[in-house]
Amino acid sequence: MLGCNHEAEHHLAAKAARENMPNEADIARVSEVFKAISEPSRLKILFALRQGEMCVFHIVEAVGGTQSAVSHQLRILRDRNVIKARRDGQNIAYSLADEHVVAVLELACAHLNCKI
Amino acid sequence: MLGCNHEAEHHLAAKAARENMPNEADIARVSEVFKAISEPSRLKILFALRQGEMCVFHIVEAVGGTQSAVSHQLRILRDRNVIKARRDGQNIAYSLADEHVVAVLELACAHLNCKI
DNA sequence: TCAATATATGAATAACTGTTCATATATTAA
């Protein structure tokens, strides 16, 4: 492993890549957010919340599974700022954090040719 | 767990969510693609390839780690259609699959206020 | 204050995944 046929161009690209590589902390943050939205159980929650704000009871109704499992997933999404929470009496109403979330879901679906 | 204060609106949202929930197969495909781009080692490869096509040797040069580890990650990214490969003599030149990949990375960075 | 309801969480287990090491495959030059 000592080089390649495109030494000239590729070496420049590799050099530019090293210089423009985001720092470890930013890489980790991006990683965390993609991990958060990559689990099927959490994706279902996000697809559900596209319909609007919902409390935990109705999220469970929409996506299935146990209340405990859904609460654990909600915490992960909330910690990564993918969703936001608002207390309303005995309930906590969750909603998507911002338009970036919908946009990224739609990009992924466009990439895969699946309709959402 | 028997209801919530917004029975009216939330129940409708939950109903709509169930009706519009993507099927399991599409959820799984979206999940796979986000998992693919969520690992720090693979994110580095993607950020590197924003500079242009590179062969394995130079990707290793750009992101660090061993050739074996990088090859394993490249396979995962390639299997999920996040990157594409082109043989060129002894080398395999990799590049981002399409503009969706850059777009989704930039959305995530915008969401997190980190510059890339 | 007490009971009921809604939500959250710690601990434990099971499943998943990234890296390493050794080796295999493919291409080129001699």
Add this chain to the structure above:
DNA sequence: TTAATATATGAACAGTTATTCATATATTGA
């Protein structure tokens, strides 16, 4: 065909993570 180079891959181990179960916290109404 042989040697050298570039890349890929199987197996194993270590670290990570989703779910379950039991329980805790918070809010409301009586």
